[in-house]
Amino acid sequence: MKPLVIVGAGGHGREAHDIAVAVNEVNPSFELVGFLDDALSPGDPAAPHTATILGGIDWLESHAVAFVPAVGSPELRRLIVQRFPHHEVADLIHPTATIGSHVSHGPGLIMAAGSRVTHAVTLGQHVHINVNSTISHDCRVGDFVTITPGVHLSGSVTLHDEVWMGIGSSAIQGVTVGARSVVGAGAAIIHDVPPDTTTVGVPGRPAHHREDTE
Template sequence: MTRVPVVIIGAGGFGREVHDVIEATNAAAAGQSVSQSYEVVGFLDDGHTDAALIHERGLSVLGPVSYLADLAADVQFVIAIGDGQVRRRLDMWASELGRQSPVVVHPTAVVGNHRVVMGPGTILCAGTIVTTNVRLGRHVHLNLGVTVGHDSVLGDYVTVNPNASVSGNAVLEESVNLGTCASVIQGRRVAARTTVGAGAVVARDLPPDVTAVGMPAVALRRRGNDSKGLVAWARRREEAGGNL
């Protein structure tokens, strides 16, 4: 069995979790329940990292992200960074260098046998369920316990946080971030780059570039605007009959 050399971009908490996913995959490959295994060569990160937590894993931060260009040509990359827009930039840069990304699937994930397509760099953490006729774009993250129902489409760089659920026929456009325990009911569409807060329920379509919270989730502010008073703003919006 070939072991694919891979570097993890992002040495924070999620980077370590992605390393766990890869270790679990390697263990399953040793037991022959999955066919692919990986040799993690290390982490790359531009920021401050907790070196001790990385060293405990027998690995190190090899350098900044730009160091990817200096690694052996066959080293592939996975991006363990929660921000989809950052993943998008890194993916475009690394792909221009000719680097490839594997799809990394925890052995406890359940992936339907029919028409499930996953783009390069996509990561499925433990306990995820993806049913049937589902399309996941490039570098999609499905965190712990996430479910994605039939005929749904998740665009490139979508992030779905722990225990969130996406019902059937839903669409999450590019770089959408679905918060922990949030849900999208069937047939709804969340437009590009929108963040859905933890626990929110997407019962109506959401526009692009907003942060939305609550049940039903309502768009509270545009991307880049100050978040202070988000809930106060929502109250004023409600009092104004939704006309703010």
């Protein structure tokens, strides 16, 4: 059993904990040590009861245990990983998730219940695929990409690093979504999306460019 801490005790982190529990029921793998969360104090009565709040992220500096960053923000996930490059990172793949043949993935993969990756898909590091999302053949998904529930990618879609796909969004075959772009809830991507762009609607159109507001 691998001692494991989950970084982030928000909704996403608590879901990740549930996945680890589900994995253990089928194949005992993890000793669930607790959560790390900068926004909660150890023993915080508001904290979730599924596992102990051990402290903030600094706790990892003095503990050489495996961790999984379970926060939805791609950028925050990257910052956490960059801070602890020598710690072991775990994958959390729910027993009901499925992975086809010729799939490669980096460390820190989280696949929630019912998510499916089919044939010849490449996933970068710390990709999160939430419940009932599907990634079809030959897709290329970059590092720190977040795929929220009910997202569907057709074949040969490319998502560059740190893309965030909103709930129920989809992409037709062959399109590319540029790095750090956000796809809004329910959007249908039918054309390539440039980097740093928020796209909404059906068909997907730019809603707002971050450079406009920064």
